[in-house]
Amino acid sequence: MVSPRLRPRKLSEPTISRLPVYQRIVEGWQRRGETSIDSRQISELAGVTATTVRRDLAGLGSLGTRGSGYEVDLLMQRIGEALGHDRSYQVVVVGLGNLGRALVNSTNFLIRGAQLAALYDSDPRVIGTEVAGHVVHSFDEELVPATVAVICVPPEAAQAVADKLVAADVHAILNFAPQVLAVPLGTAVHYVDFSIELQILMYHLNNGTGPLGGGLLHSLGIAATTPLRTP
Amino acid sequence: MVSPRLRPRKLSEPTISRLPVYQRIVEGWQRRGETSIDSRQISELAGVTATTVRRDLAGLGSLGTRGSGYEVDLLMQRIGEALGHDRSYQVVVVGLGNLGRALVNSTNFLIRGAQLAALYDSDPRVIGTEVAGHVVHSFDEELVPATVAVICVPPEAAQAVADKLVAADVHAILNFAPQVLAVPLGTAVHYVDFSIELQILMYHLNNGTGPLGGGLLHSLGIAATTPLRTP
DNA sequence: GGATGTGAAGTAGTTCACAGCC
């Protein structure tokens, strides 16, 4: 049972995955000093139809102005709220090889509200060094409390890492290791797999026609988890 | 005569994005010496229903055996064929910061058929060094012919890189820079955005109910990887 | 005029239920 939060009525999965894209577009507009944007402009940059943009945004409440579009500042704020950027999250990263470093150093990875709580690795040569201003701790230490953990270790180590995270009461995991994780009910795992995008791209190359006509953008993600019932 | 059977009929977008997941699962089974697998087993690991797995696989032709499931070797081969792993691709990577290095060093990024044709960077300190056994060239040089280009440069440099790639007749781009690219019709761009998965995960955390019931696996997008450690 | 927001229609994808084969 969830406490009835007023604002966002349930958004569809495709909508949720498009909101971050819209937000990035609007952010760019904002940085260039634009004060408003309309659904067609967003749609062209996002590679979706204008109707889809309007429907997605309508789900956040009535925030457009008929005749003139959406106010950039308001849009940024509302999308941020819908995505939960107004809350704060403690993020831990496990594994600081190239990928972990790339993520931690990326200006783009940590959205507003997300704070790096700790970095962990198991390589003695890495432990104790600083990455992006944070000292890397041994994964053998007791873990700090965290909202989300990001796993960037080799696949054969991923399950053990997940087990320890679950034991430390982490309920959301973003897994970059190409390894299926077994976790108890109540823990959300999202998988990120670089090679999948490459494979999809190649499928379309081979099969000529595809959803790549040439639009501007195409992002994807998606996929839902099985709604398992509790025994 | 034997029917050529090369043309799997058009697969749906969701199916295409699930095939690489199935393949990874089956590969694991294969490595453990299993000889067959059934749709329920795949479905539990992939976090989808068994019916969905059967429908997806049925699209590749009739390759299961009623009563006993799918033969692991055959399944690997057919999924690989459907995804075009039996062809060969020349891949170039532009930008060898942490992310570019992570990709190139990953055992998992380059699927069968994909060959690293060249690495490019614009940093004089990086040009001439070796990464994963390949010398890094200056992006000012003439580009080698390539099927796919992977962009791992900072967002402000991404458009210029894309322009040069397009001029060099590259028609498929995998863009890791958080930057919308303008490309001519006929060029496919796929975007990979780390922060999007994180944001989706957080949305579900905030909104209690979501597709994170907890099951085994799920959600996919992109990426993956691993082994790290620069020499 | 010009854009949003939304019922209604259309399309794509998933799940059910079972026939067919091992």
Add this chain to the structure above:
DNA sequence: GGCTGTGAACTACTTCACATCC
């Protein structure tokens, strides 16, 4: 018995078309 493959039912998402409001 068990498990695949698939028509039929269902659900979700997208697109159309237009009433609505600035």
